Every structure is written in C-alpha cells, then in structure tokens.
Amino acid sequence: MAKQPEKPDVLDTATLARMSNLQLLAKTVVEGFILGLHKSPFRGFSVEFAEYRPYVPGDDIKHIDWKVYAKSDKHYLKLFEEETNLASHVILDASGSMAYGSGEITKFQYAARMAACLAYFMMGQRDATGLVVFDTEIREILPPRLRPTHLQHIINVVQSCEPGGETDLAQPLHAAAESIKKRGLVVVISDLLGEIDALKGALQHLKFGGHDVIVFQVLDPHELEFPFDNLVEFTDLETGQRLRTSGRAAREEYLKEFNAHQEAVRETCGDLKIDHVVYDTRQPLDMALAEYLYRRGRAG
Amino acid sequence: MNWLNPGLVWFAVLAAVPVLLHFLLRERVQKVAFGAMRFLRKQTNQLLTRKRWLEWLLTAMRALAVLILAFAFARPFFADPQAQAASGTRPATVVVLDVSRSMSFGSRFKDAQAKAEEAVKSAGPGRLFRVVTFSDTGRMQVNDVDSAGEALGLIGKLAPTPYATDLLEGLDRVFAGLASQSAGGDVYLISDLPAAALAANREIRPLPKGFRLHVEAVGGGEKADGAVVTGGSNTLETHAEERNVQLAVRVANYGPARDATVKLIVKDQALDMRKAALPADGEAALTLTGTLNQVGEYPGEVKLEGVKPVLNGDDTFHFVLRVVQNIRVAVLNGAPSADSTRDAAYYAVEALNAGENSPYRAKAYDRLPDLRETDVVVLSGAHKLDAADVKRLDAFVKEGGGLLVAVAPESSPEAFNASIGEVAPARLRLLKDPNASIFLVASDLKHPWVRGVTGNNRGDLTGVHVRGAWELKDSQEASVILRFDDGRPALIEKPRGKGATLMFAACLDRRAGDFPLRAIYVPFVRECLHLLSQRAGASGSLGLGDAVAVNAGAALTSPAGKEVAAKGEPVEVTLDESGIYRLQDGAHTMLYAVNGAPSEADLTSVSAEDVERRFSPAAEGSIRQTEHGYERVLAPEERLKNEQRGNIGWWLLAAILPLTIAELLLARYVGKT
Known part of the structure; x- marks a missing residue:
C-alpha cells in the first residue's frame, strides 16, 4: 500500500522562519490549517453558488435544487459561498522592542507572519481586512477591503516594515480607533511592552468603538524566562541605552517586574472583556488562527 | 624572617x-x-x-x-631580636677555661692560663673575645671584651675554685651563648678533661655553625699519686643508749699499694685509729668506732695519715656527730582515765618508758603541750585538735619533728579530718565494724620499720590482730608499711617538711583488743618512734659549692673563721671551704660539715682528640644512641631550626581553615550574583 503523504508540518516556526515570501507562507499555513479541519463550517448558504452536495436526512429541504432533481432524479443541495460584511482589522506593532529575537525568529517576524496568516485567512472568509502598522505613531494604515489584490497589498506592507522606534501604544491605538469607523473585529499584535495605563486607555477606546478586540501578545522565550546567567550587557532596542549586569543577580527582580506587568495586562484585558492571548515565538501559528476562528464565529 | x-x-x-x-x-x-x-x-x-x-x-x-x-x-x-642585636659581625675568639678543683693539681692551672693567653694572642685582628670560666653546675662566668689586651688581663686574674667539674653543662651553655654570633670564630676549651666529668652520656647542643672547637688538654700526662678519704654521711646521730659511734670510711688510693693510718677525731680527741692496707689504684673500706658520754653536737673528722692527699684537703673527711640523751615524746591522751584499761595513752607511754636504758622519755598530756622540748608527738586516740594546735603541730613537724597518729574507734571522720587530718598522712573514710578483729600483714619486708620490729627475732606480726580498724582515704602520697589482711593500709608513712608522720589506722590501747598486751606491742611502738626520731633534725650532706640559707639576724661562720651575717634580710651563702660551718640563729646553733667532691681527685683524663671528636658535629644522617634511645643526627642548622620551632608556621596553618571557610562563603555568594 502506498504510503500516505505526510501532512506538511507547516506550523513549525523554524520552517516558517526560513520562508521569506509572506504570501506563500500565509497560504501554506492557512491551507495546512484548513486541511486539518474535518468539516468546514465556512460553506454557508449565501448568494454566490459554491457547489452541490448530496442531500442527507436532516438537511433543510428548501435548499434542495429541484432542477437537478428533475434532471437526475437525485436530491442535491445547492451550496453558496458565504459573504459577510464583517470588517477585520489587524493592528501590528512595529516598535523597536519587537526586533528582539533570541532564536531564529524575532518577535516582529513572528508577528508579521501572524498578521499575514490572519489576513490571508480573513480574506479567504470574505471578510474585509484592513491593516494598521505602528510604532510611536501609525506608520501605515490600509482600510478593510475584500478585493483579491488587497491581500497582496497587506502582505507587501507587512513585508516592507522594519521594527524601530519606541513603543507608544496609546497614541497609535487611539488613532486607529478613530480611523476604524465600521464595527468589526480588531486584532492587536504587539509585545505590549509599554505603559499599562496608556494601553488600557487605547484598548478602552477600541472597545467603545464597538469592536470585538483580540490582543495577541507576542513575546520571546528569553523575555518570559530571562535565562541569562553570566555577565550581560543589555542594549535597549528602542532607546539604545546600555546596562551591564549579572544575569543571575538580575533575574529575580526582572521576573518580578515582568510578571507584575503581565498580570496588569491580563487584568486590563479582563476588565475590558478583551481576549488576551500570549504567544511565545516558539509556538506554532495555528494557535492564532484557531483563536481568530473562535472570535470570528462569535462576531459573525 | x-x-x-x-x-x-x-x-x-x-x-x-x-x-x-x-x-x-x-x-x-x-x-x-x-x-x-x-x-x-x-x-x-x-x-x-x-x-x-x-x-x-x-x-x-x-x-x-x-x-x-x-x-x-x-x-x-x-x-630572637636580642640575640640578633647582640650578635656582632666580627668573628669571636672564645676561651673556655676549666677552673674546677682538679685544675689546682700541680701546674695545671698555670699551663691552662698559658694556653689561654696563647689562644688570645694567636687571634687575628678585629676579633671579639669572650672569656668563660666554668666548674660545676651553674657556676659559670662570661666576660666579653673587645681587645686581646683586656682578655689577657682577665685570664691573668683567674684562679682555680674548690668546686667540682661539670664540663658538659659548661660546654652546653657556652654553645648556647654562641648561637647568636653570626660571624663564627674559634672556641678554645682548656681543661684537664677529667674522664669522670665526660663519662655522662648526656646530649648537649652542637657547636654553632661557623665556629671551630679547639680542645687544649692540660696535665694529660700526669698521674695522681695519693689517696682521698670519704665517709658515708657527714651528719651522724646517736642516742644515749647507743653511745658507741660507728663510722664507715672509704679510702681511694691512686698509685701503688701502700699502708695508711686512718684516725677518727672528735672534738680534737682521737677516738679510734686503724691501719689500712691500700691496694694499688684501688679502694679500702673500714669502720671506725668510738664512745661518747656527753650529750651534744660534736664536730669531727676522719684523718688520713701516712699517704699524701691527691689534692689539698683530700686527706680529711669532716662530719658532725649529734648525741641526744632521750627522745622526748609527748603522748596526747585522747581518752584519759584512771582505769588503765580505758586510758588511751597508758599502754603507749608504758611501752616507751619501759626499761632502765630506754632512749624514750614519754609523757601523757591531756592537751597538746609546748613542743619546743619535744622530739616526737603521739596522738593516741585524739579525736580532734584546735586550729591553733593544728598550726603548732604542723610547724613542729615541718621543722623536723615526728608525729604518730593512732585513731580511736569513736572518732568522727568529719571532726578528725577537719583538724588532725590536716597534718596526718591520711584522712578517715569509715569504720565498718568496730568489733571486728583484723590481722596485720607487713607490706614491705625491707622497710626499716618492719626489719626493726621483726629482725633478730625481736617480734612476730603473725597472729596479731586489732579491732576498730579504720578505712583511710587521701593516702596516695604515703608509703604503706603495714596492711590489714583485707588489703587496707594499716600503718602508713609520709614525710612532711623536714619531719615525718606515721599513721596507724587503729588505736594503741585496749579498744584495739588485746594488741597492747601482745609481745609485739612494745617493739611496734618503739620502732615507730625510732623511725620518727631518725628524721628529727636530720640534715643532708653538704658539699663544696652547696648553698646555705642564713635567716635575718643569723650568722654563718666558715671553717676559717669568716663570718657572714644576714642583717636585714635572709642571704644565701655558698660553701667554698672544706670543714665545719657554724650557723648561729638566735640561741640555736647548727653545725654543717662540708667536704669536697672526691671525684675531683680522680685525675684520669681523656684525650683532646676524643673530646673534639665528641663535640664536633656528627655526620648528618647517621644514627646515634642517646639516653632515650636512638635518633638521627641532624645538621647543626637543622638542630637549631628544630629548636626554633616555636615559629609561626603553625599559626599560618591554623589561618587556612577560617580563610577556606571565608572563601567558600564568598564563592557561594559570588556564584549567586
């Protein structure tokens, strides 16, 4: 018996890191992800024909194509491509801190791939998808569109971005909240390494706009675990400030501060009923897609 | 460092x-x-x-x-910083001159002076000079001078002393004194090198590094020709009942066999005269006897005639003879009673006074009498004494008196131990059964007391038993003469100061059963008193170089009539004349007979080469015998280093531990940071 071809491990971040073509990557990830699903819930009964399928007991008989029955004496259901009016926005943090990466992939690379995958997936679902890239201010803003070329446009923008500048979550998110008029799903991809009060204000603004907000917090394993033991000279990616210290001696204080920050982020998101998901850059991207689907289902 | x-x-x-x-x-x-x-x-x-x-x-x-x-x-x-400061950078010439009595023989001392002067003159320029004289133990003089002229002046003034030779001690001290002389030099030992003085197998420190030992013998070819007379003791004591004096004498002859006459002269009267056949280079022993009718102290001498002495004074042996009328015994009666069977002192007094010629004059007292007229005190069943009496008794014994303690069965251990126990040879522990009879067993058959009681069939301890036997404690320093048959000490002896004490762990009256009625009782008590009286007033033999302490107010007169009086405070006088010294301390007069060391007359010497070889450093690593066994010969430097092991190396090693602990703690702390 011929050996079944293995399911491509498209979710491996090491593999993804070597793929520079974001569109190809997004396609690979998303299709690989969809292949893994047993039943596609995204075939609806909208206005645009999609395909036929045999009638099974339980199906609504109003969707039976009687013309086909007349010709073939068999019951087939007529399926249509679902068409939504959900506007999705991906807000991508391109601040200097996102340039950090202890492994093969930086936080920004991971976040960019995540944004591309989400855009690909959203567009595939006929969701109008927009993109906002920011550091201390909004660098790029693409309003939601459903045109097939729009995906390429989004990917080009993401691909052309280089992280830099300081993290200022408040001003760009407020600006984004102002610019997004139509209610929809807002996905914020950031390391959230900024002031909590500013973050809270900005997220609140987005929520008040009626958006369903998901926060994907992308962090590097070294930021989570601070595994430095030796003497380390840290250079701030945003300010260029340098600090020489002992990793062992600084770990306790760092983790204490870091965990307090994370707790504050969790509390803020919880208060605002915003879904907050922390991503370690070692994690596969399909987690993000699964989370999106969950949110998308709830919003749709 | x-x-x-x-x-x-x-x-x-x-x-x-x-x-x-x-x-x-x-x-x-x-x-x-x-x-x-x-x-x-x-x-x-x-x-x-x-x-x-x-x-x-x-x-x-x-x-x-x-x-x-x-x-x-x-x-x-x-x-040693002092030694370093004292050490010069100039080499030294050290003249070590023997000034002992043997050096006065013939021309030895003049020869020695000539050799010493020669050594000084032969020294190169820029030398330091040290002139050391030695004789017996501890008698050494050291003079450091800067010039040869001063050294020659010192040598010219030296004279032989009457003291014995301790060459090893002298050399040891000289070598010790040279350890700080870093520049080295020459050591000239000038002596008659008496074989007797070098015979001791004693280890002395090595010649310090940088010094060379030159041994110059004087009188090596001379042979002694003469004799020397010595006696067994220079203080004899006899009692009224034993007025015949017996004096053992030894005559050492150096030279051919010959006859000599030995005279016993007491108070300028010849008591005895004997002819002695002296073997060639040998000894003759004889006993001189005489009779003294008067009580008192007699200065005496044994005079050798017919043969010349080896050294001046070797033909006379001085001694002091003391004759006492009676031994005065004070018996403190612990239980006076008109009934002799109940009296604690009755039997002891009777035993001592029995017989017309008894040397003892015993008297019973209810309280401790004035002890100035007493030779021995017997505490017969005394339960306790006042503190003042204890103090008097203690002083009495320490000054040479004798004390016999016999314990009554009714005594309280607490009261007894707190008073009499302070002067007795032991304290009381307990009395198990006052009525139990227990036998006496001699513990040391060679003890004079045992031989005095049982010798010549005078008495027999077999079958003698007593009642009321106490168990003693704190008797570790006492020697046991008699034991009870269960092994407990019965009669113990302990010296105290100049005197002696005896303790009988039972009483001396009828409470001890029929012991006072047994034939052994009289020799038992008398021998105790004899033992104690032998100690009373005894003085040790004195030799030339010994010292006598003269109390404030007392005066010591030498045989030549020179008087040394201690006016303000006590002084110590070295006896440097043979003969009779008289110490007048208030009304009390003591006579001391002083004689020179007879070994000085032995002129046998060893060769200079032997001495040089002995005191030159032995080959390193070789094994030699010492009085403690065998040991490896160390290099002089190594020996010196061994002596200086009071060094800081051990302190440094001790510092390692806290340093290691501190290092571990610090390393652990640094590891965390």
Whole structure:
C-alpha cells in the first residue's frame, strides 16, 4: 500500500522562519490549517453558488435544487459561498522592542507572519481586512477591503516594515480607533511592552468603538524566562541605552517586574472583556488562527 | 624572617595560579540587544562593578591561601631580636677555661692560663673575645671584651675554685651563648678533661655553625699519686643508749699499694685509729668506732695519715656527730582515765618508758603541750585538735619533728579530718565494724620499720590482730608499711617538711583488743618512734659549692673563721671551704660539715682528640644512641631550626581553615550574583 503523504508540518516556526515570501507562507499555513479541519463550517448558504452536495436526512429541504432533481432524479443541495460584511482589522506593532529575537525568529517576524496568516485567512472568509502598522505613531494604515489584490497589498506592507522606534501604544491605538469607523473585529499584535495605563486607555477606546478586540501578545522565550546567567550587557532596542549586569543577580527582580506587568495586562484585558492571548515565538501559528476562528464565529 | 624549609618558599609562586585562572576563566560579557529593558530599570552598573570586585577578592583569597600554605610548610620564624642585636659581625675568639678543683693539681692551672693567653694572642685582628670560666653546675662566668689586651688581663686574674667539674653543662651553655654570633670564630676549651666529668652520656647542643672547637688538654700526662678519704654521711646521730659511734670510711688510693693510718677525731680527741692496707689504684673500706658520754653536737673528722692527699684537703673527711640523751615524746591522751584499761595513752607511754636504758622519755598530756622540748608527738586516740594546735603541730613537724597518729574507734571522720587530718598522712573514710578483729600483714619486708620490729627475732606480726580498724582515704602520697589482711593500709608513712608522720589506722590501747598486751606491742611502738626520731633534725650532706640559707639576724661562720651575717634580710651563702660551718640563729646553733667532691681527685683524663671528636658535629644522617634511645643526627642548622620551632608556621596553618571557610562563603555568594 502506498504510503500516505505526510501532512506538511507547516506550523513549525523554524520552517516558517526560513520562508521569506509572506504570501506563500500565509497560504501554506492557512491551507495546512484548513486541511486539518474535518468539516468546514465556512460553506454557508449565501448568494454566490459554491457547489452541490448530496442531500442527507436532516438537511433543510428548501435548499434542495429541484432542477437537478428533475434532471437526475437525485436530491442535491445547492451550496453558496458565504459573504459577510464583517470588517477585520489587524493592528501590528512595529516598535523597536519587537526586533528582539533570541532564536531564529524575532518577535516582529513572528508577528508579521501572524498578521499575514490572519489576513490571508480573513480574506479567504470574505471578510474585509484592513491593516494598521505602528510604532510611536501609525506608520501605515490600509482600510478593510475584500478585493483579491488587497491581500497582496497587506502582505507587501507587512513585508516592507522594519521594527524601530519606541513603543507608544496609546497614541497609535487611539488613532486607529478613530480611523476604524465600521464595527468589526480588531486584532492587536504587539509585545505590549509599554505603559499599562496608556494601553488600557487605547484598548478602552477600541472597545467603545464597538469592536470585538483580540490582543495577541507576542513575546520571546528569553523575555518570559530571562535565562541569562553570566555577565550581560543589555542594549535597549528602542532607546539604545546600555546596562551591564549579572544575569543571575538580575533575574529575580526582572521576573518580578515582568510578571507584575503581565498580570496588569491580563487584568486590563479582563476588565475590558478583551481576549488576551500570549504567544511565545516558539509556538506554532495555528494557535492564532484557531483563536481568530473562535472570535470570528462569535462576531459573525 | 628566616625559614626552616626555604626551598618550599618557591611554592609561593603557585599563588599566581588563581590569578591566571581568574584571567583565563574570566566570565565574558554577553551582549544582548534586549526589548524588555523596562523591567531592568532597577538594575545598575554598580552591581557588575561589585561583582568584579568580589571576584578579585575571591581570587586574592585563593592566592593568599596558596601563599599561606607555601609559607606554612616553609616554616618561617623570627630570630630572637636580642640575640640578633647582640650578635656582632666580627668573628669571636672564645676561651673556655676549666677552673674546677682538679685544675689546682700541680701546674695545671698555670699551663691552662698559658694556653689561654696563647689562644688570645694567636687571634687575628678585629676579633671579639669572650672569656668563660666554668666548674660545676651553674657556676659559670662570661666576660666579653673587645681587645686581646683586656682578655689577657682577665685570664691573668683567674684562679682555680674548690668546686667540682661539670664540663658538659659548661660546654652546653657556652654553645648556647654562641648561637647568636653570626660571624663564627674559634672556641678554645682548656681543661684537664677529667674522664669522670665526660663519662655522662648526656646530649648537649652542637657547636654553632661557623665556629671551630679547639680542645687544649692540660696535665694529660700526669698521674695522681695519693689517696682521698670519704665517709658515708657527714651528719651522724646517736642516742644515749647507743653511745658507741660507728663510722664507715672509704679510702681511694691512686698509685701503688701502700699502708695508711686512718684516725677518727672528735672534738680534737682521737677516738679510734686503724691501719689500712691500700691496694694499688684501688679502694679500702673500714669502720671506725668510738664512745661518747656527753650529750651534744660534736664536730669531727676522719684523718688520713701516712699517704699524701691527691689534692689539698683530700686527706680529711669532716662530719658532725649529734648525741641526744632521750627522745622526748609527748603522748596526747585522747581518752584519759584512771582505769588503765580505758586510758588511751597508758599502754603507749608504758611501752616507751619501759626499761632502765630506754632512749624514750614519754609523757601523757591531756592537751597538746609546748613542743619546743619535744622530739616526737603521739596522738593516741585524739579525736580532734584546735586550729591553733593544728598550726603548732604542723610547724613542729615541718621543722623536723615526728608525729604518730593512732585513731580511736569513736572518732568522727568529719571532726578528725577537719583538724588532725590536716597534718596526718591520711584522712578517715569509715569504720565498718568496730568489733571486728583484723590481722596485720607487713607490706614491705625491707622497710626499716618492719626489719626493726621483726629482725633478730625481736617480734612476730603473725597472729596479731586489732579491732576498730579504720578505712583511710587521701593516702596516695604515703608509703604503706603495714596492711590489714583485707588489703587496707594499716600503718602508713609520709614525710612532711623536714619531719615525718606515721599513721596507724587503729588505736594503741585496749579498744584495739588485746594488741597492747601482745609481745609485739612494745617493739611496734618503739620502732615507730625510732623511725620518727631518725628524721628529727636530720640534715643532708653538704658539699663544696652547696648553698646555705642564713635567716635575718643569723650568722654563718666558715671553717676559717669568716663570718657572714644576714642583717636585714635572709642571704644565701655558698660553701667554698672544706670543714665545719657554724650557723648561729638566735640561741640555736647548727653545725654543717662540708667536704669536697672526691671525684675531683680522680685525675684520669681523656684525650683532646676524643673530646673534639665528641663535640664536633656528627655526620648528618647517621644514627646515634642517646639516653632515650636512638635518633638521627641532624645538621647543626637543622638542630637549631628544630629548636626554633616555636615559629609561626603553625599559626599560618591554623589561618587556612577560617580563610577556606571565608572563601567558600564568598564563592557561594559570588556564584549567586
């Protein structure tokens, strides 16, 4: 018996890191992800024909194509491509801190791939998808569109971005909240390494706009675990400030501060009923897609 | 600072190893461009600086530990600063001159002076000079002078002394005194090298490094021709019942066999005269006897005639004879009673006074009498004494009196121990059964008391038993003469000061059963008193060079009539004349007979080469015999170093432990940072 071809491990971040073509990557990830699903819930009964399928007991008989029955004496259901009016926005943090990466992939690379995958997936679902890239201010803003070329446009923008500048979550998110008029799903991809009060204000603004907000917090394993033991000279990616210290001696204080920050982020998101998901850059991207689907289902 | 093992000092360079390791294994700074710097805002660069300092401190401690170990095993020591200051850089010529009595024979001392002067004159320019004279133990004079002229002046004034020779002690002290002379020099030992003085197998310190020993013998070819007379003791004592004096005399003859006449002269009267056949280079022993009718102290001498003495004074042996009428015994009656069977002193007094010619004059007292007219005190069943009486009794015994303590069965151990126990040879523990009879057994058959009681069939201890036998305690320093048949001490003896004490662990009256009625009782009590009276007033033999303490107000008159009086405070007078010294202390007069050491008359000498060989350093590593066994011969430097082992090496080793602990703690702390 011929050996079944293995399911491509498209979710491996090491593999993804070597793929520079974001569109190809997004396609690979998303299709690989969809292949893994047993039943596609995204075939609806909208206005645009999609395909036929045999009638099974339980199906609504109003969707039976009687013309086909007349010709073939068999019951087939007529399926249509679902068409939504959900506007999705991906807000991508391109601040200097996102340039950090202890492994093969930086936080920004991971976040960019995540944004591309989400855009690909959203567009595939006929969701109008927009993109906002920011550091201390909004660098790029693409309003939601459903045109097939729009995906390429989004990917080009993401691909052309280089992280830099300081993290200022408040001003760009407020600006984004102002610019997004139509209610929809807002996905914020950031390391959230900024002031909590500013973050809270900005997220609140987005929520008040009626958006369903998901926060994907992308962090590097070294930021989570601070595994430095030796003497380390840290250079701030945003300010260029340098600090020489002992990793062992600084770990306790760092983790204490870091965990307090994370707790504050969790509390803020919880208060605002915003879904907050922390991503370690070692994690596969399909987690993000699964989370999106969950949110998308709830919003749709 | 000096080192016992200087080679190990080189291991100190290993202290560089921790420093090298510090540089080689130094933690490199990892450079990280970090995004979450906001969580490190409390960290400062000072932490890194502090860590660097701590690492250097740790490295320094490790290097110090290696240094300390290297230094500790190299055994550093500090030389005596006084000795260093005293030591000159000029070489020394040391003349060690024997001024003992034997050096007065013939022309020995003049020859010795000539050799000493020759040694000084032969010394090169710029030398220091040390003139040392020695005779017997502790009698040494050291004179350091800067010029040969001063040294010759000193040598010219020297004269032989009447003292004996202790050549080994003299050399040992000379060598010790030279240890600080770093420039070395020559040591000239000028002596008649008496074989007797060198016979002792005694180890002395080696000749210090840098010095050369020259031994110059004087009178080596001379042979003694004469005799010397000595007696067994120079103080004899006899009692009224034993007025026949017996004196053992030994005559040593150096030279051919010949006859000599030996006279016993007491108070200028010849009591006895004997002819002695002296063997060639041998000895003759004889006993002289005489009768003295008067009580008192007699200065006497044994005079040798018909043969000349080897050294001046060798033909006369001086002694003091003391004759006493009675031994005065005070018996303190612990239980006076008109009924003799109940009286505690009755039997003891009767036993001592029995017989027309009894040397004892015993009297019973209810209280402790004035002890000035008493030779021996017997506490017969006394339960306790006043503190003042205890003090008087203690002083009495320490001044030479005798004390016999017999314990009554009714005595209270607490009361007895608190008073009489202070002067008795032991204290009381308990009396198990006052009515139990227990036999007496001689513990030491050779003891004079046992021989006095049982000798010549005078008495027999077999079958003698007593009642009321106490168990004694605190008797560790006493010697046991008699035991009870269960092994407990019955009669014990202990010296106290100049006197002696005896303790019988039962009583001497009828409460002890029929013991006072047995034939053994009289010799038992008398021999106790005889033993105690022998000690009373006894003085040791004195020789030339001995010292006598003269109390304030007393005066000591030498045989030549020279008087030394101690006016303000006591003085110590060295006896340097043969003959009779008279010490007048208030109304009390003591006579001391002083004689020279007879060994000085033995002119047998050893060769200078033998002496040089003996005191020159032995080959290093060879094994030699000492009085404690065998030992490896060490180099002089090594010997000196061994003596200087009161060094700081052990302190350095001791410092390693706290340093290691501190290093561990610091390393642990640095590891955490």
